[in-house]
Amino acid sequence: MATGRLASADAPSGLQTVEPGEVIVHQHDLDIEPGFNALAAILPKLGEQPLPDGDALARRAISMAYRLGTKEHATAVLSVITNANFSSAVRAEALSALRDWSNPPARDRVTGFWKPLPKRDPKIVREVVERGFQELLAKTNGKLQADSISLMVSLGVKADEAEFVRLATDAKQEPNLRVAALRFLADRKSKQLDATIAIALKDRSPVLRAAARDTLAKTNPAEGFKSIENVLNQEVGDVAEKQSALATLATLKLPEAGKLVDDWAKQLSEGKVVAELQLDVLELLSAAKSPTRDAAKKNFEATLPKDSQGKFHVSLMGGNAEKGREIFFNHATAQCVRCHKVNDVGGVAGPDLSKLAMRNPEKTREYILESIVLPNAKIAQGFASVTFTLIDGRIIAGSVLKEDKMNVDVQTAEGKKVIFPVVDIEKRTVPVSLMPSAESILKPREMRDLIEYLMTMK
Ligand code: HEC
Numbered sequence: 001m002a003t004g005r006l007a008s009a010d011a012p013s014g015l016q017t018v019e020p021g022e023v024i025v026h027q028h029d030l031d032i033e034p035g036f037n038a039l040a041a042i043l044p045k046l047g048e049q050p051l052p053d054g055d056a057l058a059r060r061a062i063s064m065a066y067r068l069g070t071k072e073h074a075t076a077v078l079s080v081i082t083n084a085n086f087s088s089a090v091r092a093e094a095l096s097a098l099r100d101w102s103n104p105p106a107r108d109r110v111t112g113f114w115k116p117l118p119k120r121d122p123k124i125v126r127e128v129v130e131r132g133f134q135e136l137l138a139k140t141n142g143k144l145q146a147d148s149i150s151l152m153v154s155l156g157v158k159a160d161e162a163e164f165v166r167l168a169t170d171a172k173q174e175p176n177l178r179v180a181a182l183r184f185l186a187d188r189k190s191k192q193l194d195a196t197i198a199i200a201l202k203d204r205s206p207v208l209r210a211a212a213r214d215t216l217a218k219t220n221p222a223e224g225f226k227s228i229e230n231v232l233n234q235e236v237g238d239v240a241e242k243q244s245a246l247a248t249l250a251t252l253k254l255p256e257a258g259k260l261v262d263d264w265a266k267q268l269s270e271g272k273v274v275a276e277l278q279l280d281v282l283e284l285l286s287a288a289k290s291p292t293r294d295a296a297k298k299n300f301e302a303t304l305p306k307d308s309q310g311k312f313h314v315s316l317m318g319g320n321a322e323k324g325r326e327i328f329f330n331h332a333t334a335q336c337v338r339c340h341k342v343n344d345v346g347g348v349a350g351p352d353l354s355k356l357a358m359r360n361p362e363k364t365r366e367y368i369l370e371s372i373v374l375p376n377a378k379i380a381q382g383f384a385s386v387t388f389t390l391i392d393g394r395i396i397a398g399s400v401l402k403e404d405k406m407n408v409d410v411q412t413a414e415g416k417k418v419i420f421p422v423v424d425i426e427k428r429t430v431p432v433s434l435m436p437s438a439e440s441i442l443k444p445r446e447m448r449d450l451i452e453y454l455m456t457m458k
Pocket of ligand 1: 335338350351381384450
């Protein structure tokens with residue numbers, strides 16, 4: 001959500017070239033009711049040809065249609081998802097609007113202002129998606145397609161299962177889509193599910209294999225367990241697949257599953273679990289508690305360094321960068337993107353984090369973790385805030401841009417530059433970071449994904 005709001009609040013500069021653009025943006029943001037219908041109606045027109053920098057406009061037209069909420073409006077929004085003339089960000093926003101349609105969050109989709117809407121009959125979106133589902137699958141791909149399937153599943157849409165079997169088993173399709181198709185079949189308790197799982201378990205994609213194993217554990221726990229055991233016993237193997245297997249193991253109630261959990265508890269307490277899996281094992285032990293498992297956890301935790309990074313020591317390795325990106329842009333309280341830019345999107349209160357680790361090899365995983373948990377430990381250059389009291393009584397607060405033997409160069413919060421002689425300083429505070437610690441905001445798993453994202457961002 002946050003990205004949507006930010007991106008559209010900073011209306012792209014090309015907007016001026018679109019004649020009715022500014023009018024629309026104003027009518028939407030200032031809540032000028034009489035314009036609503038006309039604005040929602042502009043959606044099909046916007047899609048007639050690619051509109052450079054038209055995102056701000058399209059987002060507002062979607063938002064209008066969403067507020068009005070009828071079947072016709074939902075149909076217009078669906079046609080944005082399947083229309084490649086719109087940017088992928090706008091198409092994703094259209095999908096997200098349909099997802100929220102029946103039960104709208106209280107904030108405006110574009111401006112973030114408090115603007116509650118009533119709940120709406122889920123039949124509206126279900127019927128629209130049911131009618132358009134072939135096109136929805138045919139004209140989307142990748143994540144958008146996978147998300148479309150998830151939407152169909154959550155809406156309980158009626159659809160032809162053979163098409164989903166084909167998607168799940170077609171090695172040429174994106175893994176995300178294949179997983180979504182498999183989930184769709186599982187959700188439907190399809191007769192073709194078992195055969196599809198069997199094929200998926202032998203597939204080359206670790207993501208698909210993990211999803212198939214998770215589904216199998218639900219439909220046939222004994223077989224699911226064998227498959228989990230196999231994966232966890234592999235000498236080498238895909239880390240993410242092992243992580244998923246541990247998560248699936250936590251859901252099994254079989255006695256042999258309990259033994260395997262105990263075995264992992266023992267390995268953890270003996271320091272034999274690789275860094276990438278430590279968090280997963282800790283979560284496994286918390287999901288299925290016992291006194292011996294608790295003791296194993298304690299033993300392991302006692303081996304970690306005693307510092308303020310405590311629970312996040314297991315967050316350094318093994319994260320999922322794609323999920324980390326999601327957190328960076330969308331986490332409701334951490335709000336990283338409000339202060340940091342990544343690839344030209346985001347705020348400027350903090351340093352630009354694009355390719356942070358690639359540009360600065362000294363910014364290691366430990367450094368990034370410390371930056372997030374203890375912002376004051378090492379403050380990025382040019383971002384330390386200091387308050388100076390001068391002998392003439394003036395108080396100047398801001399970040400120190402430059403300091404030498406003669407002068408100090410300060411940029412105030414209002415963006416003004418102030419230079420004063422060092423000899424004029426009566427006292428100064430210790431430098432503090434303007435970044436709030438996210439220690440109590442992020443869970444260890446979120447931290448792990450975030451660190452992976454910041455480390456591997458290209
Ligand atoms: C209120 C604004 C604000 C928010 C929100 C914020 N930061 Fe920061 N961040 C800053 C400032 C200012 C600095 C520079 C001072 C410092 O190093 O502490 C900084 C520094 C950093 C650094 C060190 C950068 C470097 O070049 O050394 C990292 C990494 C970082 N932030 C990550 C994050 C992440 C991840 C989040 C979200 C969980 C986040 N920040 C949220 C303002 C913010």
